[in-house]
Amino acid sequence: MIWRENLLLHIKLAATASASLNSQSERKERESEMVGPKYDCLANPLGAVRLTFEKAIASGADPASFDGKDWGAVDLFRQFLFEDGALSHVPILNPTTIKWVQPNTLVRFRGMIQDMLGNEFYAGAYKDGSVWRTNKFMDVCQYPMGSSPDMRIWERRLLYCVPVPGQNSWTESLSEVAMNKTSQQREKRQRMEDDASNHMDLVLVDEFESSPSVKKMRENGHASPSSQSKDSVIEGTSNTNFVTNAERNSLPCLVKIYDCPESELKLNEVFEFVGVLTLDSDVMADKNDQDESSYGFIEDELVHLPPEKVPRLHCLIHRKLDVNDFLHSSPMMEPKPQLVKETRESLLRHLTSILGNDGIAAHLMLLHLLSRVHARIDNVAVGKLSLNLTCLSKESVSVFGNQIRLSVQNLLPFTQCIPLTVNYLNTASLAPKKDYQTNRLIPGVLQLADGSHLIIDETQLETGTLNSTGVENARLLKNLMEFQKVEYNFEYYKMEMIADVQMLILSEGKSNIVPADLVIPFQPSSAASFEVVPAETLEAWRWYLASVRSLPHSIESDMQKVVESDLVAARQADRSLGGQDLSRLLTMGRLMSASFGETSLSLEHWQMVKELERLRRERLK
Ligand SMILES: *[C@@H]1O[C@H](CO)[C@@H](O)[C@H](O)[C@H]1NC(C)=O
Ligand SMILES: *[C@@H]1O[C@H](CO)[C@@H](O)[C@H](O)[C@H]1NC(C)=O
Ligand SMILES: *[C@@H]1O[C@H](CO)[C@@H](O)[C@H](O)[C@H]1NC(C)=O
Numbered sequence: 004m005i006w007r008e009n010l011l012l013h014i015k016l017a018a019t020a021s022a023s024l025n026s027q028s029e030r031k032e033r034e035s036e037m038v039g040p041k042y043d044c045l046a047n048p049l050g051a052v053r054l055t056f057e058k059a060i061a062s063g064a065d066p067a068s069f070d071g072k073d074w075g076a077v078d079l080f081r082q083f084l085f086e087d088g089a090l091s092h093v094p095i096l097n098p099t100t101i102k103w104v105q106p107n108t109l110v111r112f113r114g115m116i117q118d119m120l121g122n123e124f125y126a127g128a129y130k131d132g133s134v135w136r137t138n139k140f141m142d143v144c145q146y147p148m149g150s151s152p153d154m155r156i157w158e159r160r161l162l163y164c165v166p167v168p169g170q171n172s173w174t175e176s177l178s179e180v181a182m183n184k185t186s187q188q189r190e191k192r193q194r195m196e197d198d199a200s201n202h203m204d205l206v207l208v209d210e211f212e213s214s215p216s217v218k219k220m221r222e223n224g225h226a227s228p229s230s231q232s233k234d235s236v237i238e239g240t241s242n243t244n245f246v247t248n249a250e251r252n253s254l255p256c257l258v259k260i261y262d263c264p265e266s267e268l269k270l271n272e273v274f275e276f277v278g279v280l281t282l283d284s285d286v287m288a289d290k291n292d293q294d295e296s297s298y299g300f301i302e303d304e305l306v307h308l309p310p311e312k313v314p315r316l317h318c319l320i321h322r323k324l325d326v327n328d329f330l331h332s333s334p335m336m337e338p339k340p341q342l343v344k345e346t347r348e349s350l351l352r353h354l355t356s357i358l359g360n361d362g363i364a365a366h367l368m369l370l371h372l373l374s375r376v377h378a379r380i381d382n383v384a385v386g387k388l389s390l391n392l393t394c395l396s397k398e399s400v401s402v403f404g405n406q407i408r409l410s411v412q413n414l415l416p417f418t419q420c421i422p423l424t425v426n427y428l429n430t431a432s433l434a435p436k437k438d439y440q441t442n443r444l445i446p447g448v449l450q451l452a453d454g455s456h457l458i459i460d461e462t463q464l465e466t467g468t469l470n471s472t473g474v475e476n477a478r479l480l481k482n483l484m485e486f487q488k489v490e491y492n493f494e495y496y497k498m499e500m501i502a503d504v505q506m507l508i509l510s511e512g513k514s515n516i517v518p519a520d521l522v523i524p525f526q527p528s529s530a531a532s533f534e535v536v537p538a539e540t541l542e543a544w545r546w547y548l549a550s551v552r553s554l555p556h557s558i559e560s561d562m563q564k565v566v567e568s569d570l571v572a573a574r575q576a577d578r579s580l581g582g583q584d585l586s587r588l589l590t591m592g593r594l595m596s597a598s599f600g601e602t603s604l605s606l607e608h609w610q611m612v613k614e615l616e617r618l619r620r621e622r623l624k
Contacts, residue, residue, distance in 0.1 A: 044083045045092060048109045048279050048319070049141060052076045056137045066128040066135050070157050071262050076140075080319045084277060093277055097166070097175070098254045101314065107141075110280040112164060112256045112316050113324060115273050115452045118444040120161035123259070127157030139261065140317040142281045160260040160268075163308070163443070166253045167273055167452050169419040171412050174329040257308055257315045268321070271500065273452050275328070278318040326454050326549045329416040331542055343600030346547040349540065356534060357406040359527025363618050364392060367523055368507075370594040372414065373552045375454065376487050376503040384487035388590055389505070391519035393512040399527070400462040404509050406531045411456055411507070413536075414544055420458040421448060425467030428476045436492040449479060449489045453503040461510035484519060520587050524622045551600055556593045558604045566592070566609060588612065 044051050059074040060066065084090040094100050096112045104110055128137045130153030139157070258276050260268065268274065347369075354365035367390055374388035395403060412418050421427065435447040444450075451457070459480070469477060482488050484506055490497040508519050558566060570585050595608040 044080060044089065045109050046105075047107070048080070049107055051079055052140050052279075053137065055079055056135075056139075060135050066137075066155055069128065069137075070155065073262060077262075077319055080277070084320060090277070095175075096254060096256060096280065096314065096316070101254055104280060106280055106282045108280055109277065109319075110316065111275055111277045112258065113166075113273070113275045114164040114256060115167045116162050116268060116270055117165045117255070117446055117450065118163035119270060120163055120257075120442070122158050122160055124156050124158055126154050128155040129153060140279050140319065142315060142317075160263065160265075162258040162260060162268065163255065163313075164258050164274070164276070165255045165446070167417050167455075168446075168450065169417045169455055170329075171416055171418060173413065174416045255313050257313050258321075259315060259317045260321070261318065263321070271450065271452055271502075273324045274321050275324050276316055276318045277320045278316045281315045281317065325553075326416055327553075330545050330549055340600055343547065343551065346543050347598055347600075350544045350547060353410070353534070353536065353544070356532045357403070357410050358525070359403060359531050360529045361525060361527050363615065363622070364523055364525055366615055367521055367619070369598055370591055371505065371507060371521070372411075372456075372548055373594045373597055374505055374590070375552055376501075377556075379501070382486060383586070384501075384503075385586065386590055386593070387487055387503075387505070388521060388587070388594065389484050389508065389519040391508040391510060391522040392525045393510045393522055394524040394526070395462050395509050395511060397462055397511075399525075400460065400509055402531050403525070403527065404460060404462065406533070407507075407509070408458055411458065413541060414548055415454075415456045416545075417452055417455040418458070419448070419451065419455065420460060422463055423459050423461045424463050425465060425469060425473065428473035429470050430472065431476055433476045433479045434490055434492045437494055439494065444491070447489075447491075449483060449502070449504075450491075451502060451504050454505075455503075456505045456507070459506060459508045461508055464511075481518075520583075520590075521619070522623065523619055526622065551597045554597050554600070555602050556597065556604070557602065558592075562604050562606065562609065565606065566604070569609075569613065588616065591616070 055075040059069070064074065084093070090111075093109050093111045094104050096104065096110045100110075126138055128135055128139075130136075135153075256276075258278070351365055351369055354368050355362050358364045358368065371388050371390040375386055376384045377386040379385065392407075408418075408420055421431075432445070432447045433449045435450045436445045437443075438445050479489060482490065483502060483504060487502050487504065488499050489502050490499050506519065512524070566589070570588065573588075574580050574585070591612045592604050592609050595612050596602070596604050599608065601608070
């Protein structure tokens with residue numbers, strides 16, 4: 004029972020500590036009220052939360068009516084971040100910034116929802132004497148010992164988020180510039196006010212963690228105290244077995260979501276979360292424990308996510324990000340026809356030069372880079388255009404392959420490259436897999452955000468035997484290429500997730516693992532030339548690719564007739580052409596007009612597609 008007393012002591016002290024934090028920030032608010040802005044939303048977001056809460060209570064609102072609702076706090080932050088333009092001053096959480104950002108300040112995390120950990124209950128509001136207080140947007144649970152009838156249990160969602168897989172480093176520099184200013188301000192502020200209560204919390208946690216009984220619990224695998232007491236959840240901090248290598252190098256984040264419909268946040272979607280950072284251990288206690296099992300579920304989750312490895316973000320506001328949000332130059336810029344045309348020309352020249360002057364390959368590469376799934380009809384992912392660059396030898400791939408890879412990395416925000424060998428297929432974890440022991444979804448290589456680019460380098464493929472893992476992995480790749488779907492492995496069942504991943508294959512032309520949409524024998528006529536691309540040019544290309552690929556598209560009725568009769572004629576000339584080939588031609592038409600910044604197919608662009616296709620087929624002979 005020693006640990007239990009320790010826990011009670013800890014909670015009591017934590018409550019005192021946050022009370023002192025409260026009074027400290029209350030003082031600060033009074034001070035700042037005199038000088039100017041009422042709330043320091045950046046440095047003391049919880050102060051703003053509390054003041055709006057008190058205001059709502061003072062105006063006669065019943066705390067019970069706040070369940071699942073905003074009492075004005077989120078509105079305040081929305082105004083602050085978007086209307087007052089403070090968003091760019093909010094530091095982005097990453098392995099660098101985590102070293103200096105302070106707990107209980109406002110931060111942003113940009114990442115992909117990798118796993119959903121269910122819901123968590125917490126004491127959302129409680130009466131402290133005659134005063135209502137709230138615990139929303141914080142970890143530390145503080146309320147008077149002994150059960151209180153005046154306590155409201157609320158619910159929040161837990162999302163496990165990771166940096167977007169394959170996110171290229173150039174996407175980050177912008178945020179660092181924006182942050183630089185804030186960081187300096189923050190350091191200054193930090194020097195001025197030493198946050199005593201935070202130190203206190205940390206010391207307390209250490210003390211608590213080193214108690215022998217807690218150690219013992221941890222040795223038993225997890226710190227689940229449910230057999231001894233059902234009113235507490237303790238988070239172990241030393242069990243790092245379940246933090247994978249990738250997680251060590253990049254910073255994941257446990258995002259706690261309030262008051263949001265489930266359908267709004269889905270697996271693999273990319274979001275920016277703005278909220279309150281907490282790094283200290285969660286200690287939750289609940290006297291009115293009516294539903295033990297719901298607590299037990301979360302307990303186990305959190306034990307495997309030590310807060311010093313996985314910071315928590317109590318989300319005030321989230322917004323979905325798309326590729327444009329990762330660019331530096333403003334994506335809001337109207338794509339002017341002349342500008343688009345020039346950018347297209349210069350990008351095409353660049354692609355031609357890295358492809359050893361193979362103009363046809365460069366044109367197809369451009370269309371490929373612009374492709375995306377824009378509709379699903381029955382089982383067909385419309386708009387995808389995977390490209391298979393064949394006839395690359397082991398030697399040429401070391402030159403051209405590297406150039407292509409580097410170039411794609413520089414152009415698109417999220418890129419991955421997999422070396423397709425028999426050994427790779429036999430050993431890789433391509434599909435995400437549910438681990439019921441830890442209740443986590445173990446990421447697989449193919450758990451990717453929409454708009455990711457994947458290079459598959461087949462040139463190292465040797466003959467060998469695929470075992471059952473290899474066969475399964477080959478099947479996963481084939482399904483991704485054909486249907487843009489990935490089957491997630493839930494052990495007892497498979498769950499099919501739709502994807503939007505552009506796939507580029509570099510091959511020698513021997514295997515037959517996955518059929519790409521377009522095969523083009525690569526015919527370089529010169530060495531790959533290495534060119535230094537000015538930063539502005541690079542940014543223009545990124546902006547071009549991100550902007551024109553999202554353009555809408557239509558085919559006017561007169562063009563529709565032309566296209567139809569062309570397709571019929573093509574079919575008559577070559578009986579082997581299937582529906583897929585025809586739909587691929589339409590996709591190429593769409594991409595060709597998009598590449599010129601146009602939204603409806605013109606005769607000129609359609610003819611360009613037909614000519615390109617004729618040249619490609621000639622090469623295949
Ligand atoms: C941040 O500011 C410092 C000094 O003001 C400057 O030297 C540094 O280059 C800046 N860093 C970034 C990423 O802008
Ligand atoms: C397949 O082969 C790899 C490497 O040879 C091995 O590590 C793996 O366990 C094998 N898998 C199966 C299911 O046999
Ligand atoms: C690429 O093309 C070559 C030659 O047609 C073929 O052997 C290989 O299987 C293709 N790979 C993919 C992924 O389509």
